[in-house]
Amino acid sequence: MNRIQRAVDALAGRIDTPAPIVLADVMQDNIDRMQRFATQQNLAVRPHVKTHKCVEIGRRQVKAGAVGITAGNVGEAEVFAAAGFDDIFIAYPLWPSGTKGKRIRSLAAGTRLRIGVDNVAAINALADAMGTEPEQLQVVIEVDCGARRSGAPPEAAGDLALAARKRGLVPAGVFTYPGHGSAGPEARKRAAEDQEAALTTAVRSLGSHGIRPEVVSAGSTPTVEFATSSVITEIRPGEYVFNDLNNARLGACTEDQIALFVAGTVVSDWVPGQVILDIGTKALGREGSPEIGYGRIAGTAAALSKLNEYHGFLPLPGGGFRPAVGAVLPVIPNHVCPVVVNFEEYVVTDSSGASLERWAVDARGHLN
Amino acid sequence: MNRIQRAVDALAGRIDTPAPIVLADVMQDNIDRMQRFATQQNLAVRPHVKTHKCVEIGRRQVKAGAVGITAGNVGEAEVFAAAGFDDIFIAYPLWPSGTKGKRIRSLAAGTRLRIGVDNVAAINALADAMGTEPEQLQVVIEVDCGARRSGAPPEAAGDLALAARKRGLVPAGVFTYPGHGSAGPEARKRAAEDQEAALTTAVRSLGSHGIRPEVVSAGSTPTVEFATSSVITEIRPGEYVFNDLNNARLGACTEDQIALFVAGTVVSDWVPGQVILDIGTKALGREGSPEIGYGRIAGTAAALSKLNEYHGFLPLPGGGFRPAVGAVLPVIPNHVCPVVVNFEEYVVTDSSGASLERWAVDARGHLN
Structure with missing residues (x-):
């Protein structure tokens, strides 16, 4: 049996x-294995909590060596911040409508908060939301590497980072999500190569604007084993903590x-x-x-x-x-x-x- | 606009x-329209709360004339019972594993509780769970009318009702769900006809065992407008309260x-x-x-x-x-x-x- x-x-x-x-033992093995891989590759692990949404599991990831967490929206970030997590990246191009501007400002006051941006309108709206303290918010420029979802073209990263800096926000780096790596087993490595190419271009774009990224952040459970380049500093896998049939089919x-x-x-x-x-x-x-x-x-x-x-x-x-x-x-x-x-x-x-x-x-x- | x-x-x-x-005004119109239809057809409305899961909306349905509510599992029933709803039908062939037996017994002590059954093993397990007070639980025999999901063959209804009565449970009637009425606009009327045929057979089966049903219960938002037969006493629509594109495509x-x-x-x-x-x-x-x-x-x-x-x-x-x-x-x-x-x-x-x-x-x- x-x-x-x-x-x-x-x-x-x-x-x-x-x-x-x-199965807590299987989960802990998954957490430890990912951390070992990342340590070997000199990568920081910032697990995406969208998968588990559970403070206890987030704590185990941090205990194993994660540098902080990734969230998908303000609400998730708030729950983990309230539980004491103090280094949170909302890897999403947020628009601060409704009360979100105020909520982001509150979050940024108590944690090291990073938020994704991919356009100037959102940069301005976030700066407006931060009022007199824009420097408390770090933004990470999202670039597209082939998922055709959100994310600016990689060569636009420098202009966006500069727009953020002009408004007093802190441009912390770039990120991307190789979502097209879930198309099939053979798509994983190719998507990881696309990811590396896009991040390399984005880092060069930042450099040509005089900006040195603190973080160059990559996905994802299906592609992570190919994220071994020297340009990437951080990985954001989520599903690895539990895994599932889709990841097994992909060979992940x-x-x-x-x-x-x-x-x-x-x-x-x-x-x-x-x-x-x-x-x-x-x-x-x-x-x-x-x-x-x-x-x-x-x-x-x-x-x-x-x-x-x-x-x-x-x-x-x-x-x-x-x-x-x-x-x-x-x-x-x-x-x-x-x-x-x-x-x-x-x-x-x-x-x-x-x-x-x-x-x-x-x-x-x-x-x- | x-x-x-x-x-x-x-x-x-x-x-x-x-x-x-x-949109509360549109929702209230939906509630009132369904109630008017049912009153005209001499049918009781027992709305399925799976759609809204909201006590306030359930209260509005009862205020408009609903005789009680339908729930999909024990947890939903508990939430509405705690809010004061005292006539609840869990239209599902429950198996009382884990703590469910105890939970069902508690529920039955405080409300008029009906539960779906479609097999003798579940009838015995429910009777065991009710301990010395099986008569506090009414069971409604589920019969299949073409959805090929749960539900006994309609001609088995009498045997199942008798098995329940032998264990001290109260056989209250029969129900079915014409799920195959969602296959397309032309499927609705045919599924309603299947429903009527199955319920008619089931009632006859009860009668041949000397059991007169208190309730003969039918679905569902897509098929409800065809539920106008004299055998049906109650309808259990859920989605009508909000409606959606699928129901609009079906013509419901x-x-x-x-x-x-x-x-x-x-x-x-x-x-x-x-x-x-x-x-x-x-x-x-x-x-x-x-x-x-x-x-x-x-x-x-x-x-x-x-x-x-x-x-x-x-x-x-x-x-x-x-x-x-x-x-x-x-x-x-x-x-x-x-x-x-x-x-x-x-x-x-x-x-x-x-x-x-x-x-x-x-x-x-x-x-x-």
Whole structure:
């Protein structure tokens, strides 16, 4: 029996399903392995907390050697700042509408805060928001390396950094996200090369404006093993802490390195060759496709073929695997991030299933 | 200008994005219209709170005439019971693992509680959980009418009701969910006919076992307008309270009847013919497809073509619509239910945008 099913069996009767189960030993190995890699490559680790949104896990990452954390929005940053994290990079081109300007100013007063920018209008709006103390905010210029999402062209980095400096903000460096590295196993290395080329150009652009970057920041779990250049100073992986089927398919982790799964109960078995689990989109999100399914039962080839909100449809391939109503099964998600945000807390155990703790998903619902 | 964009403009500077905006006047019209229809057809309305998970909205539904509420799991039922709702149907074939048995027993002590069942093993497990007071729990037999999800064959309803009665539980009736009515506009009426046939058979099966159902309960927003038979006593629509693009495409609502949208801010515009909104899967879920998109900007033909976790990719069709960085845009979701669960609270206004209240998404995160 695989260790995930063993842990679930050991928890039986003590958990209400659906529940996200974390194997703390596997997670700690993931944290330590990433840190070792980064130390070998002389890179700082600044993990993206979007994946776990959990103060306890962030603390473990810092204890292992992370220099600070990456957040995806102001709300996440606020939750971690309130818990004592004092070095936070919001790797997102924020626009300070509503009360966000005030919130950013408050955050910057109590932490070393860095925020992404990719355009002059946002630089001016952020400077306005900082009032008389723009120097308390560091901005990091986002450049695009091929994801075609946010980010300025790399050769525009110098002009943007200069615009920030003119308004009194501190241009701390550049960052990019090689999102196109998730397209397939062969895309990872190419995206990492694109990332390096873009960051090299951006650093040169800064230099030609007389600006020396303090940080040159790169993604991401799928591409990180190729982030070994001398231009990069920092990596921002997020998903590595738990891993998932998507990363295993990309070759970015092994299935043994997956630390989170969702325990679900078989609730109905009337349709021949199918059972229904109490895991639907409200627990798993809708990450997947009819081809790859929407999550696989650990240690089997059985995958959810369809999700309703509270129902997961599990076709049973031929063979002996025919779980009865009441059986608790571990579902490994395709993409772990959209799972976590659905739950109030993790059920934390280890591969033996002996321990049981509950950790809050602290930054859940802090979406803006 | 459409009323949604007008409301967003009136809120400008007062909301942080992404934010789910509810037009309370449109929502109240939806509640009242459904109640009028049901009253005309002599049907009880028992709205499914999975859609809104909000005590304030549940109260408005009851005030309009709903007989009680429908919940999707024990956690939702607990939140509404704690708020004073005393007539709750968990329309789901629950398996009382972990602490759920105790939780169900507590709930049943304080409310009129009905729970779905579709198999004898669950009936026995529920009866065991109820201990010496099984008569406090009413069970409603779930039958399948074509969704091929949970639910026994309709002709098995009588045997299941008898098995429940033998264990001291109270068999209150039968229910079904015509989920296959969402397949397309032409599928709605056919699914409603399947629903009627299945419920008629199930009632006959009960009768042949000497059981007269107190409730014969039917879905659902897409099919409800065809639920006009004499066998059905109760309807359980959920999405009608807000509506969404999927229901508009099915012909189950008009776009003017959509009461919820997500306000997002343009944060980047470097890619020609595209802007990036601060609305990704963490706000919207991943409901949609490349063909229909992942949400449309109200009053325009522009639809999100791709979502990352915090980024929405908005291609700009030809013409004058070219929102600048900082512009706040209203996105109408394809499916409203997976949006709501991402947020802590609704921003509630009306079509004029003049009022502004915040209502908690109370049952969010109560997933088991």
